[in-house]
Amino acid sequence: MSVTHCCHGHTHRVSENSIPDNLFRQANPVFGEGLALPLLALLGSTVTCNRCEGDILKGFMSSSTANQPIGARILVALKDQVDRSHWSPWFENIAFIESSTGILVEVPSTLHSSFLQQRYMSIFEDVISDVFEDDNDREITFRVTTPVQVETTTTSHHGEMLSLHQNLTFDNFITGPSNQLAHAAAQAVANNPGGAYNPFFLHGSVGLGKTHLLQAVAHQLRANGVADVTTISCASFTNEFISDLSSGKIDQFRSRYRKAGALLIDDIQFLSDKERTQEEFFNTFNEIYNQERQIFLTSDAPPSEISGLSERLVSRFRLGLVVQLDPPDLETRMAIIRRKSIQRGIKLPLEVVEVMAQRIRDNIRELEGAVLRIESMSRHENLEINTENVSHTLDELMGKISSRIDLRKIEVLICEEFMVSSLDLHSPRRTRSIVLPRQVCMYLGRRHTNCSLGEIGQHFGGRDHSTVLHSIEKIRQTLPVDPNLQRSIDMVEERLRHI
Numbered sequence: 001m002s003v004t005h006c007c008h009g010h011t012h013r014v015s016e017n018s019i020p021d022n023l024f025r026q027a028n029p030v031f032g033e034g035l036a037l038p039l040l041a042l043l044g045s046t047v048t049c050n051r052c053e054g055d056i057l058k059g060f061m062s063s064s065t066a067n068q069p070i071g072a073r074i075l076v077a078l079k080d081q082v083d084r085s086h087w088s089p090w091f092e093n094i095a096f097i098e099s100s101t102g103i104l105v106e107v108p109s110t111l112h113s114s115f116l117q118q119r120y121m122s123i124f125e126d127v128i129s130d131v132f133e134d135d136n137d138r139e140i141t142f143r144v145t146t147p148v149q150v151e152t153t154t155t156s157h158h159g160e161m162l163s164l165h166q167n168l169t170f171d172n173f174i175t176g177p178s179n180q181l182a183h184a185a186a187q188a189v190a191n192n193p194g195g196a197y198n199p200f201f202l203h204g205s206v207g208l209g210k211t212h213l214l215q216a217v218a219h220q221l222r223a224n225g226v227a228d229v230t231t232i233s234c235a236s237f238t239n240e241f242i243s244d245l246s247s248g249k250i251d252q253f254r255s256r257y258r259k260a261g262a263l264l265i266d267d268i269q270f271l272s273d274k275e276r277t278q279e280e281f282f283n284t285f286n287e288i289y290n291q292e293r294q295i296f297l298t299s300d301a302p303p304s305e306i307s308g309l310s311e312r313l314v315s316r317f318r319l320g321l322v323v324q325l326d327p328p329d330l331e332t333r334m335a336i337i338r339r340k341s342i343q344r345g346i347k348l349p350l351e352v353v354e355v356m357a358q359r360i361r362d363n364i365r366e367l368e369g370a371v372l373r374i375e376s377m378s379r380h381e382n383l384e385i386n387t388e389n390v391s392h393t394l395d396e397l398m399g400k401i402s403s404r405i406d407l408r409k410i411e412v413l414i415c416e417e418f419m420v421s422s423l424d425l426h427s428p429r430r431t432r433s434i435v436l437p438r439q440v441c442m443y444l445g446r447r448h449t450n451c452s453l454g455e456i457g458q459h460f461g462g463r464d465h466s467t468v469l470h471s472i473e474k475i476r477q478t479l480p481v482d483p484n485l486q487r488s489i490d491m492v493e494e495r496l497r498h499i
Contacts, residue, residue, distance in 0.1 A: 071096040077127045102139030113142040114369040168215035176332030182323045186213045190220035193294035197321035203299045204325030207363030210298040230260040234270035238277045258287040262294040269299045273308035333357035340371040405448045407459045413492045414441050426461045439471035
């Protein structure tokens with residue numbers, strides 16, 4: 001037994017097995033008393049208080065956290081803002097990490113990512129601003145960490161592990177009319193690298209399987225004995241280039257990438273407006289291509305529609321095969337839900353599968369997250385898996401869809417706001433005064449109705465689903481830089497709320 005003094009000058013006796021409360025707090029920033037203290041008791045240790053009253057965790061939550069890591073301070077601040085029932089299932093296994101571009105939120109599943117972005121994004125922004133004590137806008141990004149499914153493949157020169165996920169293989173990719181060509185082309189690339197389609201450029205909206213096919217090709221290339229298969233995100237490629245350029249190690253960078261047996265880069269649109277990085281990638285591309293080694297690129301848009309990309313890179317990307325991934329049809333979505341539910345060990349009735357597939361149309365990741373949420377509903381809330389409970393759970397996860405809003409009502413409001421006629425919106429005319437309100441109709445139709453992309457396209461002049469998808473993405477990209485358009489859409493959505 002020894003003697004110590006607290007910050008207020010009081011004397012406390014400390015046993016040899018005791019743990020100072022400041023170390024306890026650093027190691028357990030989000031534990032609650034109900035878990036942390038009994039755990040220490042099992043280990044034969046106690047927590048000594050450096051403050052008066054001895055209430056370790058409650059005192060920690062109310063005291064200054066200026067000396068704590070940023071991530072711990074954010075979690076502490078969040079605990080006062082979060083519904084108590086949500087803390088244990090949604091917040092105990094997440095981490096906030098400060099990065100060069102903002103804040104990275106590490107979460108254990110896509111379900112966590114979807115739920116937290118849907119319910120708590122605005123609170124995250126406010127809390128992070130308060131913690132940093134400034135008004136700077138920091139980018140908040142989410143990353144799913146699944147260490148049990150990760151297979152190490154390559155070590156970068158910074159010691160960071162570039163990894164492939166064991167479940168992202170061809171065997172686990174469910175095909176349908178929307179992705180059959182992409183799947184077949186990817187298999188051809190994997191079995192005949194540098195010879196079948198080189199480069200292979202795959203584009204489509206988020207959550208449709210671009211990264212899955214890229215990693216499936218990487219797995220297959222490695223299994224076929226291709227050496228130095230390099231799989232990396234374009235953001236990482238760019239960051240490494242900038243780092244090596246500033247530290248005088250550019251020769252090492254060039255050697256590392258130009259000797260790759262195959263180069264697979266995800267989200268190549270990140271090259272937009274980065275002239276020096278584009279110059280370096282152009283030369284890297286030429287080196288690998290001229291050696292007849294495989295190049296596989298993914299993007300959220302086709303080469304010609306990536307703004308800020310040099311013409312010579314666009315022409316290089318078109319040298320091989322350019323394929324678009326479209327949203328899966330109903331049958332494919334149902335097959336994905338069945339496969340994911342079997343993998344999770346839960347049995348979903350056919351009518352429940354159909355309800356889920358009808359509700360989630362354009363994002364496979366959201367399908368996976370929904371399956372996880374239904375599993376949680378069944379196993380942890382002891383609710384029966386039926387259409388009523390599943391519909392209610394999906395409403396909680398994704399927000400309710402108003403049955404009072406339809407495409408026709410959206411169209412009427414858009415005609416009034418943009419001063420166009422319904423006939424114009426359905427016509428083949430492509431002047432900007434007509435195209436913009438038509439695109440806004442499609443954007444709002446996807447947000448506020450249960451219509452598929454194909455149904456929206458048919459309503460507006462028989463356009464196909466790829467045109468609708470392009471229109472939606474165009475509006476999403478324009479809104480942050482066009483306050484007038486944002487104002488118009490806000491006004492229309494406000495009127496829709498009162499329908």
